Amino acid sequence: MAKSRRDRTTAEEKTRIDSETARKQLAFLLGYYRPYAGRTIVALLFMLPASAISLLFPRLTGDLIDTVTKSGSSDQLYTVGLSFLGLLIVQAVIGYFVSVTMARTTERVIAALRTDLFDHIIRLPLTVLTERRIGELSSRLSSDLTQIQETFSFSVMQILRQIIFLIGSIAIIISTSVQLTVPILVALPVIVVVALYMGRKIRALSTKTQDALARSSTIVEETLQSISAVKTYVQEGYETKRYHATIDENVRLAISGARLRAIFVTFIIFTIFGGIAGVILYGAGLVMSGAVTMGQLLSFLMYAMFVGGALGSVAEQFGQIQKSLGASVRMRELMQAPVEELGEDAPRIRLTSVQLDHVSFSYPERADTTVIDNVSLQIAPGERVAFVGSSGAGKSTTAALIQRLYDPTQGTISYDWTDAHALSLAQVRLNIGIVPQDIVLFGGTIDENIRYGKIDATEEEVVAAARAANAMEFIERFPEGMQARVGERGIKLSGGQRQRIAIARALLKNPPILILDEATSSLDADSERLISEALERLMEHRTTIIIAHRLSTVRRCDRIYVFDSGRIVESGAHDELFANADGKYRRWCDLQFIQ
Ligand SMILES: Nc1ncnc2c1ncn2[C@@H]1O[C@H](COP(=O)(O)OP(=O)(O)OP(=O)(O)O)[C@@H](O)[C@H]1O
Numbered sequence: 107m108a109k110s111r112r113d114r115t116t117a118e119e120k121t122r123i124d125s126e127t128a129r130k131q132l133a134f135l136l137g138y139y140r141p142y143a144g145r146t147i148v149a150l151l152f153m154l155p156a157s158a159i160s161l162l163f164p165r166l167t168g169d170l171i172d173t174v175t176k177s178g179s180s181d182q183l184y185t186v187g188l189s190f191l192g193l194l195i196v197q198a199v200i201g202y203f204v205s206v207t208m209a210r211t212t213e214r215v216i217a218a219l220r221t222d223l224f225d226h227i228i229r230l231p232l233t234v235l236t237e238r239r240i241g242e243l244s245s246r247l248s249s250d251l252t253q254i255q256e257t258f259s260f261s262v263m264q265i266l267r268q269i270i271f272l273i274g275s276i277a278i279i280i281s282t283s284v285q286l287t288v289p290i291l292v293a294l295p296v297i298v299v300v301a302l303y304m305g306r307k308i309r310a311l312s313t314k315t316q317d318a319l320a321r322s323s324t325i326v327e328e329t330l331q332s333i334s335a336v337k338t339y340v341q342e343g344y345e346t347k348r349y350h351a352t353i354d355e356n357v358r359l360a361i362s363g364a365r366l367r368a369i370f371v372t373f374i375i376f377t378i379f380g381g382i383a384g385v386i387l388y389g390a391g392l393v394m395s396g397a398v399t400m401g402q403l404l405s406f407l408m409y410a411m412f413v414g415g416a417l418g419s420v421a422e423q424f425g426q427i428q429k430s431l432g433a434s435v436r437m438r439e440l441m442q443a444p445v446e447e448l449g450e451d452a453p454r455i456r457l458t459s460v461q462l463d464h465v466s467f468s469y470p471e472r473a474d475t476t477v478i479d480n481v482s483l484q485i486a487p488g489e490r491v492a493f494v495g496s497s498g499a500g501k502s503t504t505a506a507l508i509q510r511l512y513d514p515t516q517g518t519i520s521y522d523w524t525d526a527h528a529l530s531l532a533q534v535r536l537n538i539g540i541v542p543q544d545i546v547l548f549g550g551t552i553d554e555n556i557r558y559g560k561i562d563a564t565e566e567e568v569v570a571a572a573r574a575a576n577a578m579e580f581i582e583r584f585p586e587g588m589q590a591r592v593g594e595r596g597i598k599l600s601g602g603q604r605q606r607i608a609i610a611r612a613l614l615k616n617p618p619i620l621i622l623d624e625a626t627s628s629l630d631a632d633s634e635r636l637i638s639e640a641l642e643r644l645m646e647h648r649t650t651i652i653i654a655h656r657l658s659t660v661r662r663c664d665r666i667y668v669f670d671s672g673r674i675v676e677s678g679a680h681d682e683l684f685a686n687a688d689g690k691y692r693r694w695c696d697l698q699f700i701q
């Protein structure tokens with residue numbers, strides 16, 4: 107819990123990046139725009155005339171006023187009106203075209219980013235994925251992508267537009283009247299600098315507010331996830347207190363933010379209106395002396411507002427772009443992490459035996475703890491061996507090493523006496539079936555879950571596997587049968603039922619090597635019998651490693667490896683090991699009898 111909070115803050119800090127990183131991130135994102143470069147550039151070029159047209163409006167308005175105040179013929183009025191209309195139409199058409207083109211491009215770019223990321227992430231080695239905590243990763247990525255999407259569908263276009271406005275307006279202002287330009291060009295930068303400074307202050311505060319809000323939503327998430335624990339331990343009061351505290355903090359920060367914002371807005375309004383009033387007064391003087399016309403003054407004021415608006419907007423959108431570049435840092439890091447080379451194209455070969463030679467291993471996040479310590483073992487084709495030992499002894503980890511989910515830190519693993527590194531990951535993994543200790547099913551139908559063992563299996567094959575796994579017995583009781591949905595939005599299956607689905611999946615995969623990681627939780631006698639039966643069928647004609655917690659399973663094995671703190675302390679057949687009255691195995695058996 108405490109850890110996830112810390113992660114969030116570092117994630118926030120990461121959004122502030124230096125210019126070198128910004129450049130790299132920009133190159134990374136622009137790389138995705140390359141296939142659409144032509145179209146994007148055309149769309150952006152069209153923005154030039156569209157913005158130029160907007161720039162004409164103040165000038166036209168000024169002309170209109172001058173027409174009215176000077177000669178005042180209705181014909182001229184008509185001409186100006188028509189030009190307004192024509193320009194509006196042209197601008198609308200171009201605006202539509204540009205927006206649609208940019209949106210289409212951005213959507214495709216974001217989609218490409220999403221799919222690339224997904225494809226890359228699922229090919230990352232488990233070491234990287236556990237390091238980064240999968241849940242955090244996926245939520246983080248989706249919010250980062252949203253940020254990038256918003257920026258690139260809006261901010262980039264807006265910045266270009268406003269820069270055109272800015273340059274155009276300033277040029278026109280200067281050419282209209284130097285006397286009017288000077289006071290405006292002196293006042294504007296001052297206003298903008300102050301506005302930017304206050305904007306930054308407000309943003310910093312709003313980050314703090316968001317952090318507080320994130321903390322409170324973490325509490326909501328965690329509490330709801332473990333709601334049954336909350337209820338059994340009657341900790342509703344405790345959770346309420348915890349939640350209220352974060353909400354109070356949130357309110358406090360939000361209010362100081364609002365106060366700052368209020369000062370800011372008041373200041374801006376005061377200076378802007380003050381500035382406008384000043385220029386109007388000054389301008390009115392110039393009009394009276396005949397230096398400028400009424401229309402010129404008006405269009406001048408409008409251009410001045412364009413300049414102010416454009417300055418503010420550019421600064422804001424620039425901030426957005428920086429934020430997005432920051433948000434893409436994690437993405438690029440992930441994309442640069444090397445993926446596993448599966449070698450799916452390597453020819454399929456049949457492997458039936460496993461050899462471990464002085465294998466040691468530590469999980470990367472706890473590199474100082476040796477989880478597997480100098481383990482050597484040989485499992486011959488068709489043999490059935492058992493791993494036994496206390497909880498945390500390293501049995502599941504050894505199974506993971508055999509599946510090549512991790513690389514040993516030292517020593518070698520071979521299959522049919524061929525070094526693992528001479529085989530591709532796919533070649534090894536396709537030869538190994540697993541019924542894991544904790545079975546998590548995919549959110550989908552039972553059929554889909556079983557079929558995962560062999561995606562192109564026929565319906566008959568799936569049913570046959572389910573039958574052999576003794577799973578048909580409960581599947582048939584669902585009204586939708588094989589099509590019943592399981593997982594978060596479907597039926598919740600019991601541990602024993604999930605195990606049988608996993609057995610059916612392994613049966614369908616039909617691998618020569620099998621790993622059964624027995625569930626630690628015990629089942630009722632009836633399910634126990636159904637599962638043992640299913641497992642017997644699954645183990646037939648296969649090399650099998652059973653990670654066992656039950657004596658009944660272990661007894662029938664050819665050989666037993668006793669694990670203790672990551673080492674194999676005893677190995678041999680049941681009778682042999684049982685005969686050693688001081689042995690670990692004998693102690694383990696005695697405990698089983700007591701139970
Ligand atoms: N993904 C992981 N990251 C870090 N440490 C891990 C990870 N998985 C297991 N460990 C640690 O490695 C050690 C061995 O765990 P392992 O799961 O192999 O035990 P086990 O023998 O299968 O136990 P059990 O009988 O309870 O299933 C434990 O101390 C455990 O905390």
Ligand SMILES: [Mg+2]
Binds near residue numbers: 543623
């Ligand atoms: Mg285990």
